[in-house]
Amino acid sequence: MLTTDELIDLTIKASQAAYAPYSQFKVGATLVSKSGAIYQGCNVENISYGLTNCAERTAIFRAISEGERAFSCLYVYGETDQPISPCGACRQVMAEFFEPEAEICLISKNRAIKKVTMAELLPYQFKSLK
Numbered sequence: 001m002l003t004t005d006e007l008i009d010l011t012i013k014a015s016q017a018a019y020a021p022y023s024q025f026k027v028g029a030t031l032v033s034k035s036g037a038i039y040q041g042c043n044v045e046n047i048s049y050g051l052t053n054c055a056e057r058t059a060i061f062r063a064i065s066e067g068e069r070a071f072s073c074l075y076v077y078g079e080t081d082q083p084i085s086p087c088g089a090c091r092q093v094m095a096e097f098f099e100p101e102a103e104i105c106l107i108s109k110n111r112a113i114k115k116v117t118m119a120e121l122l123p124y125q126f127k128s129l130k
Contacts, residue, residue, distance in 0.1 A: 001036065007038075007105075008075060010040060013040075014030060015028030015077050018055065022045050025078065026079065027043045028041070029058065029076050039066070042058060056076055072103070083112055084106055092122065101117050
């Protein structure tokens, strides 16, 4: 298992791959599966902003496409003064695959970390009735 500092480094590195020509706001995410596999993602913008994909969803979709379904934690980094927080769409996608107690680490440009659980991030999740 990687250390917190190593996971932060990976997350910052992921942000550097972002395609953000319109906002210049690069975000990176590192997802750790319960199997120990690591998946990175970055935001990918489109001139039609509704088609933009956030770093968090990029990492999750990448993991899903490789057969992963269970995740233990997610790190999210942005060049912000305070730790960055996922958008509503990302929170709902995260709720599909994360247990309520899963750890989400939100990271600022000075490496400040705010750790929250999935339940804290999205307390009234829309869930399947199955």
